[in-house]
Amino acid sequence: MTTPDRPHRNFYGRRRGKHLRESQEAYLEQDLAALSPGPVDWDANPDRTPLDLAAIFDGREVWLEVGFGGGEHMVHQAERNPGVGIIGCEPYINGVAMLLGKIRRAGVTNLRVHPGDARDLFDVLPDASIGKAFLLYPDPWPKKKHHRRRFVTSEHLDPLARVLKPGAEFRVATDIPDYVRQTLEEVPRHGFDWLAEGPSDWREPWEDWISTRYEQKALREGRVPHYLTFRRR
Template identity: 70%
Template sequence: MSDKQNYGPRSRELKRNFYGRLKGHNLKPHQAAWLDEDLPQLSPGPITFEDNPDRTLLDLQARFDGRPIWLEVGFGAGEHMHHMAGLNPDVAFIGCEPYLNGVAMLLGKLRRDPRPNVSVHAGDARDLFDVLPDGCVDKAFLLYPDPWPKSRHHRRRFVTPEHLGPLHRVMKPMTEFRVATDIPDYVRQTMEEVPRAGFEWQGERPEDWREHWSDWVSTRYEQKALREGRTPHYMTFKRN
């Protein structure tokens, strides 16, 4: 699989580049089996071009029985989503993660401690946005996204119009969007771009982003940041 391949929104043309890792070290045999056996049943619906060439919108009412939908973009190894799904069993969670090793780690957690309210899109969040109806998401999370530290790569970050515009479309008015990062320049770009996309920061002063949320669980990415001396920032926005 190429690391620069994906289908454009509601289009038959290959025109959307994907930057980042799709797979790391070789999966263990049991992890590969989880991907084959468990992942198809966890899909929120037909998302890929092969399964949904016309990019028909998902019937979330049928899939989730009218429950509130919370979306996590780039769930990493799934610690946060697994934790939140346990705290909120009446909420339907959709997690996006293109990195197969991380998806396999979440599937392992779900085998050990099932969360029937979790669904998984193992791919690019932009493809999911293409098939989500307007105003269907009740809360969204972007936690320790890939920082793309080089200046010429900042356009690849999630906090750009290409991603934030579709996110704004699929979220209900006045719903919450949480962002966590340990990269100061990612904080800068978040505070510039997210309000421009139609979200209002819920803090009053910079110190407000130092305190994590009351239902927060620290992830492996945060623990790595703390070991390496970086400061986590927790930003809360509301979709206007």
């Protein structure tokens, strides 16, 4: 069997903040390994063997959240949808620690956590295996020269389209007008239809929405959230 060549991938952004509380260090040490979806990193899975999602989640439908921040939305969805398995990926370890604390308090068992780059997770997700995906308040990379670092580029959207089932929903929330522009330009080019029929469809949040700390910061600073819904063709 030929082992795939490991691609060179630049990573931009922080992986760790200045300080973790003692309790958060304990969450990472005690809980994180048990919540892994399986061998994702190249050292653990150099052949890029696809994850067995049916085994991980007992045959349930699987959803994906890319960059879950502090984990509020992910836990909220897990509580509302116990019949669904949800995988979240987040390279910022402080956010991972926050999520683990929320998982403990909520007692949800239908979550798995990849503390790393979404691109590595895409490498081991089977084709057409994800029923819904979320991209909520992603890093805006506001400088024009950094727009290629945004998630809504071919590097991320091509593999996302591959792992989503036909008809799967892809939700994007952002408070950055230029991110809205780029999302509406790029996402439809990669096999998605925008589902908006009127202004309320991007001005009002989804019925099952929970406002995150990133959204609350945006509102305090006078920025307007946009809620974009796409469907995989």
